[in-house]
Amino acid sequence: QKEVEQNSGPLSVPEGAIASLNCTYSDRVSQSFFWYRQYSGKSPELIMSIYSNGDKEDGRFTAQLNKASQYVSLLIRDSQPSDSATYLCAVKKLTGGGNKLTFGTGTQLKVEL
């Protein structure tokens, strides 16, 4: 079982719709959770972080965390063509491994006109 799992996609949504990206993780000691956006040929860019159960909103982005279900998601409201990218979920454990992030392989999002 992979430590961090994401559906590779592509996930296609129409412009203006809500895009929902999901991620599960296997290690219950995971403490911090991050979403990165990566455009083709570019490096990953941090867009959201979440540490506590519940929702965290930042503009059009909402991160949701459910530690009991070991599940983290990213919602993108009013999706725009510029949101078309690969979204990487990353998880950090407090113990062992120091400050290493473990990344999922990413979900490709396509926002269609």
Add this chain to the structure above:
Amino acid sequence: DVKVTQSSRYLVKRTGEKVFLECVQDMDHENMFWYRQDPGLGLRLIYFSYDVKMKEKGDIPEGYSVSREKKERFSLILESASTNQTSMYLCASSNRGSYYGYTFGSGTRLTVV
């Protein structure tokens, strides 16, 4: 904003050459990381460092070494480049602590011929 600078955007080297990839960060981060990214395999950790002159192996250290003589600089060395080391190489840095994500450099696309 934190800036992580990788010395080369594109690099072409011959099999057997010794290759140096340089990474410099300007925000006094303790932690620095080297990843490679390949289609379908996601981000894989090669080496990381929590402090000057300190290094730890990641998931795929074979064929690589690193050097961190100064806090702001973390170098990745391919001792004898091989074609299977053709990849996108990403450097990242972060503050110590579980609540910090990484900031990535722009990446080096290395081709070994």
